[in-house]
């Protein structure tokens with residue numbers, strides 16, 4: 001089910017990232033990352049000092065030392081830029097592939113008089129009608145208004161099995177760039193040029209409109225404040241040193257500043273965010289914002305639609321049951337009459353079954369009848385014949401009410417029959433002509449496989465699942481049990497779905513909603529995380545902030561994991577970055593002052609070769625830790641199903657202790673290497 005796109009870092013992506021790392025040196029780009037911008041300023045100053053060591057006054061350090069500091073600082077900035085560029089690389093590569101799909105196609109525009117005119121797909125506007133034949137590329141997003149066809153969506157989903165799309169109902173939307181694999185369809189264009197699903201998908205995977213999430217902005221601010229504090233601390237060291245008659249040269253002060261400010265997390269922060277979004281797309285989920293992915297990491301409740309989300313949604317009429325004195329012939333015929341003009345898949349399956357049972361009819365007989373279309377509000381559909389006869393089929397409680405309002409009676413055996421269907425997980429539709437109920441249609445649907453295990457995983461994470469359906473309580477109970485959801489709400493109208501979400505939100509919970517129908521759209525918009533099935537309608541996909549290209553509702557589980565991982569990775573690497581300062585302090589402070597104050601010998605626990613080697617070793621460690629942590633930033637820290645709080649404290653502990661110990665070892669090793677190479 002879960003279709004994970006494996007996109008490795010290719011040589012091309014790597015080379016492009018190296019080029020981009022240099023391009024990102026542009027100060028107007030760097031300033032968005034205050035920590036690394038400070039490092040860049042330091043790089044420029046040490047570059048000047050490399051040419052003119054006495055630029056800011058007499059100094060006793062040589063040109064070589066300034067050049068060394070300059071070089072390490074430059075590499076530090078480049079490493080950070082490289083991390084970001086690498087994280088962007090896979091998305092950019094995927095965007096390029098998608099752009100090729102988008103290449104201009106020809107469209108067969110249906111004109112007012114019914115004739116066709118060939119136009120370019122880029123000229124199509126909302127409301128245009130096009131006909132697409134077998135083998136052709138669908139020129140724009142739209143809804144099928146005529147026909148049934150299998151569609152090859154592999155260009156977008158990467159999945160090669162074609163999907164059936166048809167007019168009416170929740171499977172009528174088609175995406176521009178996909179291909180008609182059988183038959184033909186007539187499509188009403190739903191988007192204007194430049195606003196199509198493919199356009200949005202390209203800009204999403206490319207991260208063109210990536211915005212920092214509130215969490216990221218908060219952390220960036222915190223890091224900037226920390227940087228400012230260290231800057232002030234280091235500036236106050238200058239007069240203090242003068243008082244002690246210690247000569248502190250500029251390059252050393254810059255080195256100390258860069259070592260103390262949180263460059264590790266500052267350099268990796270945006271890579272963590274981009275890579276998180278990229279991991280979501282690898283699971284074939286399109287997330288409109290990083291905020292939605294992070295919200296997914298904190299979800300408490302998940303609300304799911306039944307038909308098309310938990311079940312496959314191809315509800316088909318499988319049997320007609322007469323009630324109270326009606327004959328089999330009567331129920332077959334009235335079911336047919338109630339459905340001849342019902343363009344939903346359910347309606348058409350009724351017509352098909354009646355045909356198999358020997359009923360015949362002429363569509364033209366009903367041309368003067370008024371069509372009562374199915375809506376999620378009325379939960380009924382049917383016809384009003386010219387002679388005043390009202391034919392209806394629909395949810396049993398809706399038909400009961402309809403018939404009672406007309407003064408009719410409810411047949412004794414109606415409940416027994418419809419309950420039997422419902423208990424089997426089917427959807428019973430009652431059929432009535434005027435005030436008389438003739439029987440029940442049995443609509444069958446299948447629960448998607450593997451849901452139970454995945455809902456159990458959600459439960460283990462402390463997430464409650466609620467199925468919210470327009471169907472009757474008995475069917476709902478059966479499907480709820482079969483799928484393994486915690487709770488269900490039956491006979492829900494669209495506003496009830498919103499109410500269910502709002503109720504949870506008022507209790508302070510973060511709510512995710514998955515759905516596929518137009519009637520789910522308001523609820524998808526209300527939820528903190530709205531995941532639409534790609535098989536669903538345009539309205540649902542537009543309202544949601546995530547779309548699952550594989551139409552698998554449990555995909556949210558993967559997004560939840562990625563969201564949690566994103567938050568934890570950021571926390572862990574921030575802790576690591578700040579904990580590093582302890583070792584750097586012990587490396588650099590004795591080196592700076594030991595000549596003037598031999599008492600500081602007590603601090604010299606690292607026994608580094610020389611003051612210069614100590615400072616350069618700390619600075620080199622500070623630089624190379626960035627690329628060493630890139631794999632963690634890209635993949636995210638290891639994630640296990642446990643509560644977010646536990647996970648966070650566990651990782652903060654690991655990365656905190658690691659952050660203290662690792663640099664002691666790292667700096668010492670670098671110092672030994674420098675000595676061994678007789679560099680200083």
Ligand SMILES: Nc1ncnc2c1ncn2[C@@H]1O[C@H](COP(=O)(O)OP(=O)(O)OP(=O)(O)O)[C@@H](O)[C@H]1O
Pocket residue numbers: 305306307308342344346347374376379380381393394395396427428429468469470471472492493517519
């Ligand atoms: N074509 C139709 N004609 C008449 N009644 C229908 C038709 N399709 C569905 N119904 C009835 O209306 C009810 C609600 O419709 P629908 O399935 O669209 O609601 P929903 O809220 O999307 O719920 P679900 O979770 O099942 O998708 C169905 O359970 C069924 O009883």
Ligand SMILES: [K+]
Pocket residue numbers: 258259260261262263264622
């Ligand atoms: K640092």
Ligand SMILES: [Mg+2]
Pocket residue numbers: 170305306307308516517
């Ligand atoms: Mg639905």
